[in-house]
């Protein structure tokens with residue numbers, strides 16, 4: 001309250017900057033475990049304060065993991081071998097297998113990119129924003145383009161992380177499987193990038209919070225932290241976001257693209273669960289496991305509370321409403337709440353399955369209001385096909 005009183009007394013430009021700094025400080029203050037702070041703190045400074053992802057130049061992230069060679073080529077991970085087979089059979093061609101000839105008009109009311117209630121108009125009105133129909137469609141167009149841009153940036157992170165974990169993991173069957181994931185992520189970069197360029201005609205910069213997560217896991221030398229960060233957390237976030245957009249958009253090319261990507265991502269999360277389950281339960285000390293429990297919880301909160309589409313705010317509303325008002329609009333958007341629901345439905349059961357939802361951390365999840373997701377299906381119990389069928393049923 002005091003914070004907002006102080007912030008609102010400042011001139012507009014200064015006010016937005018100070019609000020951003022306070023928010024960055026809050027992200028770091030939320031990290032109660034000093035080991036989590038050590039892992040996410042430097043990445044937070046680079047992302048939230050220095051805005052390294054928005055400099056308009058390539059970003060260099062030093063990697064410090066060890067490549068694990070095994071000259072005996074063992075095959076002792078049947079679940080990973082099976083995923084490798086399925087991944088080979090499930091390859092598709094981003095050029096030939098999608099109906100790129102469909103012409104997309106992002107502002108066509110007959111084929112809306114988002115449902116009319118994705119953003120709640122009454123919340124816009126509450127803060128004095130009154131948009132005519134055309135402007136409202138353009139705002140939805142901005143929101144979709146922003147979301148797809150973040151998918152694309154996330155996919156670039158996934159491509160490099162998949163390459164890193166393929167080197168670092170000790171399971172040989174996991175390395176062969178990992179090669180297919182590198183190909184999958186390359187294809188995802190290809191199709192999202194093409195869709196944004198050819199059909200949406202623009203690209204937003206990477207969101208600072210997404211940058212923080214990618215930076216933290218790319219620079220962490222421990223393979224299991226990379227796995228946890230990318231294969232469980234970011235892939236869980238991606239599945240939640242892809243699934244929500246898949247059920248909500250009416251644009252046929254985007255639906256087809258998302259459906260194919262969801263099938264691939266379901267395999268990626270499955271692999272993450274298989275690889276981590278054994279490792280967390282048998283290889284880690286109690287202290288090491290606790291660090292991962294805390295890390296996963298902090299990142300889950302970061303994903304839930306911090307993707308505020310400020311890049312859209314800057315474009316549309318900077319100087320007209322405060323960042324605080326924008327947060328209220330985004331947090332109250334029915335479309336965003338469906339996204340958070342789907343994300344946690346996918347994510348929490350996987351954390352349970354790999355052994356990171358222990359009695360020690362459960363109260364923190366309860367306080368965060370996530371109890372309803374404890375009993376859901378984890379990735380190994382759900383194939384990509386079943387996931388898409390479930391989404392189609394829910395949308396029908």
Ligand SMILES: [Fe+2]
Nearest residue numbers: 155158185188
């Ligand atoms: Fe991907």
Ligand SMILES: [Fe+2]
Nearest residue numbers: 158235265268
């Ligand atoms: Fe993936």
